[in-house]
Amino acid sequence: MIVMNIAVSRQDGVIVFTPDGRLDGHGSGIFDDTIQSAFHDDDSAAVVDMSSVEYLSSAGIRTLLTLAKEVKRRGGIMALAGVQEYPLKVLKMAGFHSVFTIVSTVPEGLLACGKDGIALSLIDELSASSEKHGMVSYQVERAGTGTARLKVRGSLSTLLHARITREDLVESMFSSIRYSIGLGALSPDAESALPLLGEMITLHGAMVWLPTDGNDTPDFLAPVGEDFGIPVYTAFNITLEGPFHEYISFESEDPDGISLEDLYRQLFSRAKEKQKDFKGIIALAIAGITAGMTGSGFARSPLREYSGGLKGTIMDEDAIGDWCSVTQIPHHTGDTLVSFGVGVDTTADLSSYDPVSLHSLAYLHPAHKGTSDQQLHNHGVIFRGVPWDKNAPLEKMIQTLLQEAEVADMRHLLNSTRFRRGKIGVAYISEVTEE
Structure with a gap:
């Protein structure tokens, strides 16, 4: 059985999700639950570190889109960092590569969220x-x-x-x-x-x-x-x-x-x-x-x-x-x-x-x-x-x-x-x- 593990941290006031596994129907369900339990009332920006996600399907895209909409509702943005080749192709094929903010690294994602250095x-x-x-x-x-x-x-x-x-x-x-x-x-x-x-x-x-x-x-x-x-x-x-x-x-x-x-x-x-x-x-x-x-x-x-x-x-x-x-x-x-x-x-x-x-x-x-x-x-x-x-x-x-x-x-x-x-x-x- 392939297991989806998701680490959650906060850096510079931004919540960072680090999934490790496949963002398919099963993995996206676990991600949904993690987002639900980890989000605090004052979270207004998020970075998803995709460097350990080798597979992405429409189920995973739906989870990412839901997260992006929630962050936007709170006045912030979501950034995807370190997206691998196959998931990037899936995003392009589904027409979402231009919808999400995609960056190379988590630090770039933090900067994109506009939180870096704010005390x-x-x-x-x-x-x-x-x-x-x-x-x-x-x-x-x-x-x-x-x-x-x-x-x-x-x-x-x-x-x-x-x-x-x-x-x-x-x-x-x-x-x-x-x-x-x-x-x-x-x-x-x-x-x-x-x-x-x-x-x-x-x-x-x-x-x-x-x-x-x-x-x-x-x-x-x-x-x-x-x-x-x-x-x-x-x-x-x-x-x-x-x-x-x-x-x-x-x-x-x-x-x-x-x-x-x-x-x-x-x-x-x-x-x-x-x-x-x-x-x-x-x-x-x-x-x-x-x-x-x-x-x-x-x-x-x-x-x-x-x-x-x-x-x-x-x-x-x-x-x-x-x-x-x-x-x-x-x-x-x-x-x-x-x-x-x-x-x-x-x-x-x-x-x-x-x-x-x-x-x-x-x-x-x-x-x-x-x-x-x-x-x-x-x-x-x-x-x-x-x-x-x-x-x-x-x-x-x-x-x-x-x-x-x-x-x-x-x-x-x-x-x-x-x-x-x-x-x-x-x-x-x-x-x-x-x-």
Whole structure:
């Protein structure tokens, strides 16, 4: 049996496929599967190293054409490098030798793709200030100037001690929520929502959540036009009121990206230096390409009736396994991750905030023990099927994803979640209030 092997690498920001074998009906099927699994949302150019492909048929041409069309859809090109004599004759006979970009070597293919030497690919055209922190490049654009506040509904303590009852549920409408995170559910009424309460995030009036129905599968509802009175039931919720003060594009030179905790840490550092009104809390909306998401989600709703013999909190090491599904192994690499959350710089002077409200923003997850300089609370959604658009503003990108992309996962993000590149809306929080 003749085997088709395909190696995948990335050089200068371009994905390179190196098939070794026959691109016939069987080999092209394997190539199709490889392309499907290897393509990341931010891939926009490809080189196929054909130097080890001695046979090509119409089936193989169809695979190459599909790849070329997908790359073109993303605003880039595909190059074929090192095409042998027989496959070249087949391309000419089929009339495709003038359709594909054909070069002699992979380096020539990289140059043809226009990626060689480009380090920062995000909105270079913007007249934004550039900064460099470690291996991460930032471009900063000023945005809103109004006051940004966080409004807290419900009791974090009640949630953590699994004491939620029907009286703790608050009903809201889609149109009233722009960015928020918390514990909530979509359901016709409060009674049916109660046992389904799970991690939730709202983005532009759309809600993505992780029902505690035993299936560990996200659900979502994105209204178009009127919301027709569809309620959101929440037991705990943190909502941003006010604008983002900065929009920041970033890209890491490290292929493993930057962790969420280090991203917050760098933003705290620059805020202390550049924001005279910085008081110690920021809220971030992020859309980026993940280098690996880690997260957790409730396995069951933290209700009083389910708490049994719980003596401490559901986040205690001897209890969390009964209440949460925790994934510390990075996954979803190359997919688009949209998150919203808050960060508290515990080294800052936080005396201007109401202490009760302040302590409702975040809690210590067992995975974060040993971190004392900041407290983070972020939820995120994995989207698939919409290519990364480096020129789209953050808000437009999120709206497009909500309308067109597949929702693949949703979690409370662990601080070890990593991003390769992305766009951030930063709100410097002046006040935290409880409702």
